[in-house]
Amino acid sequence: MTSQTLPDRETRSRSRQRLLDWKLLVGVAVVVGLLVLSLYTGVYDVVGAEDGGEMFAITRIPRTVAIMLAGAAMAMSGLVMQLLTQNRFVEPTTTGTTEWAGLGLLAVMLLFPGASISMRMLGAVLAAFVGTMVFFLFLRRVSLRSSLIVPIVGIMLGAVVASVSTFIALQTDTLQNLGVWFAGSFTSVMRGQYEFLWVVAVVAAAVFFVADRFTIAGLGEEVSTNVGLNYHRVVLLGTVLIAIATGVVTVVVGNLPFLGLIVPNVVSMVRGDDLRSNLPWVCLLGIAIVTVCDLVSRTIIAPFEVPVSLILGILGAVVFVALILKQRRRG
Structure with a gap:
């Protein structure tokens, strides 16, 4: 009992020391600066206009909060998925999870035309969960576990699901709606439409709480079982959390491609693979990248987006291409 407890305490102690880093405070300051810039970037003059304060509260604050939550959620989902699959090339958009969430959203909209946003999110989350489980089950039957084969399988599965969604949308005259849903954008985010994104903050807290289990599960089923961890239960929990985050973000914002691929790889190259100490950095970098991309999207052809x-x-x-080339050089 003691021999198992002491290493665990040492691991937690090292993770805690790595969390208390002055560089993290600098990162927080930089991200806060980007978010403040996001609050005051746009065509509408929220400072000089008569109703500027009202518009600021209705549009700018919700948009910036949505950027923060969506960026953190998708980056974190990529990190968990990469650990569970032991592959650095997977994330919700390279495993078909996002396409399944879109199919679930489409199904709810067709079956229940007057569905509330909570019903649409439930449909997207359930479909994302099913799709992620299908990917994991398919992966268990693939004998060749090359680091490039895994994302190729996910992309193919996602393409099949996207084709089904497109066919259904063509038959029901909802193809334009489908295109709008999948085009990730914060343009339509405003007060009363983004609040469900706070669910992903709960997901992030849950991931942080069970981070050690995810890290051990990332070593493989055999190692996890040998140290007394229920591997399949941890994978199921991770799948549920990924599905919730992906489903909610897909309904509110749309598709944010490759975010879960870029961020965890950059953080892991600098800091290693400890999930607990990396999670704040992953969330911060996810927020920063989405904020910068959103600022570019707002200004590149202003006044349009x-x-x-x-x-x-x-x-x-x-x-993605750079990572593939790096992997090939390593052999």
Whole structure:
């Protein structure tokens, strides 16, 4: 009993020491500065206009809070998924999770045209959970576990689900709505439409609470079982948390591609693979990247906006290719 407890205490102590880092405070300050810049960036003059204060509360604050929560949620989901699959190339948009969430959202909208946002989120979360479980089950039957085969399998599964969604949308004349849902953008986020995103803050707290279990599960089923961890239960918990975060973000914001791929890889290259101490950094970097991409999307063709998913997709594709080339060089 004592021999198992002491290493665990030492691990927790080291994680706590790594958390208390002055660099983290600098990172927080930089992200806060970006969020303040986001609050005051836009076509509408919230400072000089007569109703500027009201518009600031209705649009700018909700948009900035949504950026913060969505960025942290998708980056964190990528980190957990990479640990559970032992693969640095997976995240919700390379495993089909986002496409499943979109299919669930479409199904709810067609079956219940007057569905509330909570019903739409429930449908998206359930579909995302099913899709992630399908990916994990499929992965268990793939004999070749190459680091590149795993995301290819996920992308193919996602493409099949996206094709089904497109076919249904064509048959029901909802293709335009489907395009709007998948085009990740914060343009329509305002007061009364973003509050459900606070659910992902609870998800982040849950991930931090069970971080040690996810880290051990990332070593594989055999190692996890040998140290007394219920591997399948931990994977199920991780799948539930990923599905909730992805489903909620998909309904409120849309698709944020490659965010969960970029952020965990950058943080792991600098700090290693300890989930508990990396989680604040992953959330901060996720928020920073989404904020910068959103600022670019608002200003690049001002007074119009482009979807933030467009900027993220370009950045993510470059990073994805760079990671593949780096993996090939390593052999």
